[in-house]
Amino acid sequence: MKALILKWFFIFSEKLGLFDLFEKYYFNTARTGRSKMGTLPVLDREKVDESYLLISPFNTGDYKELGGSIYLTDLYGVLLHKWKTKYQSSIAHLMKDRTVYVSQVLPNSNDTAHFPGGGRTGVIEKLNWEGKVLWEYRNPGIHHDFEVLPNGNLILVRWEEVTGALKKEVVSQVAGKDEHDPFWSDVIFEITPDGSVVWEWHAKDHLDPSIDSFGPFPYRVEWTHANAIRYLQKNPITGREAFLMSMRNTGRILIVEKESGKILWRSPEGMFLGQHDPTMLENGNVLAFDNALHRRPTSRSEVVSSRVIEIDPRTNNVAGMLEGGRTSSEKARLYSSIMCGAQRLKNGNTHITISSPGHLFEVTPEKELVWDCINPHVTHGVDLWPNNSIFTSWRYHKDDIDWPPNFPSPLPATPAYAQVAQQAIFDESYIEK
Template sequence: MFQLPLSKRTVGVVTRKDAKMAAGYTLFNASRETYLIDEDGQLVHQWRSCRNVFTSYLLPSGNLLRDGTVALHSPGFQVGGAGGVVEEVDWDNRQVWVFDFYPYQQTLAHHDLEPLANGHVLVMVWERKTKQQALDAGRRPDLIADEGIWNDLIIELKPEGSSATRVWQWSMWDHLIQDFCPSLPHFGDVSAHPELFDINICPVAGKGAQRNKTLAQEGMDKNCLGLAFWKQPGKTGEKDWLHINSISHDPVRDQIALGLHNAGEVVIIDHSTTTQEASSHEGGQRGKGGDILYRFGNPAMCRQGTLADQFLFCSHHAVFIRGAPGEGNVLIFNNGRAPDRLFSTVEEYELADSHGNFSPYTGPQAPVWSYGEPCGKYGSFYCTHISGARRLVNGNTLVIMGPQGILFEITPEGEEVWRYINPVQADCEHYVAAVRQGDFRAEGKFSLFTAMRYERSYPGLLQDGKPRQLQSGRYLEA
């Protein structure tokens, strides 16, 4: 394809400032395809799955770690973010190992993965709890859908042969508190125990109203997608009451950060525990077992403040920064919400103690760096859901505007130095089409769940110490 000047492009790479951008290759997924593109948007490698892919990582070995959704075959988990399969394939897309949550009835992987330096993988997993189990744990009856609610597990998989085994597990169900019924388990003073999560946290009208507060009224309504949400105060109408949407591991502190969409919080837990310790309140390097070491974003969730103190709104993609400026800090895509915060920001938070010895609610209260302007100002952008950000080795930040299917890179000063408009249109099950260069994207699904940037010297892009032979010359845009 003839290389058009940037000024004439409508899709693909439309902004490129080589002197200021972080050179390297960008990895992203569209339906069943995983693409690796260069700085100009030329395809250099591609993997194809038999399932839709949310998240993928190029490993130092050159293999690809990815998830796969089985939502159509898991009637109990047919919601956004449903996965079900974790697998590793080699550079030529040959399967190395796979872990399948079949029969998809009691548990299901969802949203995100985190590869560890030792070759293991952390996976977020929904676990079905019946209505009676929720009642027995102290959940208020009016806050339980008839089908029960979902707990969240974090499991660690160790690849063995063509599959993997579970070698570690953490469960939110082991770290709950409630002040509803003294005769039931977990009863206590919620405000005195921020290391525990209140099982009766129930944002009014659930996930839908966290993104749009106008839905939190009496009765039922539908959003622009035709999806019905509860508008009755005190009801969620959702089984996925936690909606954890991201996971990140800090290898220095050996801790895990989880992003909680509905609560508007990031919580950090200890990974240095055994599974037995992770189910208790003692053990591990910090002596707290699996309790929450640290949490921030919405102090009202543990009654350390009010909703007026909330500063994370439907946030996504909370990740530890390692190997880049901001070392040890947490980078977050703060989505915002309608109608009072119709703009998104990318924010970097410095944690209270570099060694991870936190007290559960000591801050931070303000970011050390942020990007994004309020609605109506130059530089403002708004993503209702998904989305994310990655800190790059040169100090720039790669921003993923998920619903819009746009990637852009900014300097620490906020100058945009690279922008990619995804030309690949896909539906729920398969690749559909690509927009031609010179045309504009009309209606259709171009969304991107996440993306990664790898510098050219990254080990996964080398073979026998030399750069891999990468194809070039073809753009995804037709």
Template sequence: MMKFTPTLKYVACALLFAFASCSDDDSVIITPEGETPTIPDPVSLTPEVEVYDADKVHNNLTLAVNAGKNSAFLANKTGQKVHEFTFDEPLGNDLEILPNGKLLGIFKDPNAQIEFGGYGGIVKILNINGTVEWEYTLSNENFVLHHDVEMLPNGNVLLLVWERIPEAEAAAQGSANPGDIYPETLMEINTETNSVVWQWRSYDHIIQDDDPSLPNYGVVADNPHKVNVNYNPIANGDIMHANGLDYDENKDIIYLSINFFSEVWVIDHSTTTAEAATGTGGNYGKGGDLVYRFGNPRAYDNMMGEVRGDRNHYPNLLENGVQGEGNILLYVNGFAAGFSTVYELEMPATFSLTPNTDNEPNVVWFYSNPDIFSSKISGAERLKNGNTLICEGDFGFWEVTPDKELVWKYNGGEGSFFWRAYDYEVDDPIIAGFGL
């Protein structure tokens, strides 16, 4: 059972903040250094808000998703938690408010047998009053749901799954990994029948160049649509570690972030399940082979193109009329650099992967700051006014303008671990049911 706790004493502040002008002075900023603003800011800010520009910040609500915890909350830009959610099980990680006001989330199975970071096992749709409308569990010795979930336009739910391949079977197919491997699988579930209506397995599209006597042998550089199964051998077998997905309805494709490959893969969702197991069929003619990939050309032995995906999270397709619609926002955690970067990338009009060619997308915009570095989780959202909301997972939230001016900074405090932050307009009908 989920408990909803609206913080009613903050509602008046939230509405006042949303609809009233705070100041006529465009330089009113409160900074962490404690500088005195030119004109006193009439808005009451919580201690968590370190930077606040009344004229440039977007007056929306932020859904802060606590990774692996039993809670989430909606906060306004003054830092007030205007609504809080608590759950019986910890999140495992994703939680979203659907267009009908219900919640969709991944939760941790207390009896999970596969427990890599970000595991879940249970997906639920929750009503506004906290009751469970729908629940689906996939958690056993061979499969577990993890990280992210997406509600598709047809009402089905798209799930990210780790699938165990026993060591002997994997070795017979060319895997050099020392033990079982857990490659990525996508499953589309019909919520009325709980049946799998579409499936894609990365394991069906592997290549290896270690042993010519074994299946799947080939020149990796000559086969960019295939996945090098031996690119990232790892003792626990989590060789890919996908952590985020997004669906493009117009192109009928799925963007899938692969953290340990430092890439984003593009997968054709128009295929049948049978076609998805092959290299032919679908709108793009590649079956379940990768239609496109970006972030790390070295993952397919391509020496051309810049490596920009140094670990990454949340390939966020910009939609619904926001600035940059059709582009992808990507949070690059930045292991090598020691700081994180948010990129806005222009997707090509025609997907193409050519060996020994720079296949990387154009960078439209980026934001980096030496003070932003989260080695895990995190993401970015484009706001209605053109600003970008950045979730620095182990800190809190930053809002920057298109000109890269910092206009809001929220410090979640010691021990913060935010999966993502989603934005909702204060007058959005989908949150009306929460009493705001």
């Protein structure tokens, strides 16, 4: 009886236009309206990119066997699909056939204890739409990013210890660093679906300590700390297969040719500090999130902000930059010392992930804010405090994925309040309990 009364209430209210009136005033973008789903994010329906959102909240607390979740939502934050993972999820990639690859954080064990902790994962799984595990790869040394290649193989990152004379040379750059402590670099490697390694690139064999030196980081057990890897079918320098990778601790983004292993391009010294998530754009430019970690202000009045930078690797010219604004509060909204990402969308807008506070937003090329969201999905945090941080997030268009028949639109025409309420009461077919 209660559901029937609510059903007729919504039908009656929609016929009278009450939802439109409610949205006009209560959802006014000048207000700071919030709901249990987070912010009410669509600020400009005409300018926002019509695409779905994929997020996998990240647990920054202890690496315990807590399990995780991956959420697919529309632009109003309404949950359309959900996957559960055995371990805490980190980075997820949705594929054309609706399968999802997800890296997960293995619980602490003797196999993982000797590796550096930041970004550690240890397992990658492939799940079907229903959440069944179709494939798994385990390696306690893998960390941060991965990508599925066009041939079905995967490219991954794992730690590798640096020893001998090279270790001594690199460690000598660090005041107070004990040369007897373990010291790490990275290997970029490709595996087939059966786990066989078919290609490797050892950073320590190609980096130059005089060029690829430490950034201003106090925690220095890693030389490189590779936190992102992207496959390039044709790189903009030689036109051949290559990989785009981010070396956080040296403040460099690299383009490495696959066949020769040569470093074709290094981002200019000092441009990036603690950067994440470089991607290659269709115009051959590189888009990346510069965390600006430990960047020193140039004056006493300057407030340092993270930045989104687009750079042409053929000329090193900066083609575009988004900073946090002029005031301290504006700059703080864009700042995160760790993680984060930037994605160029099909309509030319840029989707940005500010990881630590779980803040996601979209801006036009003119830097107009058209979508603004706070991740409402929390995981286990530290002590009593919940945590809604995200390593990164992705947007997917209608033609990117073979969606199920009659799958809801990423930008529904129904007013937000009515749409949320109607789905909560009448339509739960796409939500996994």
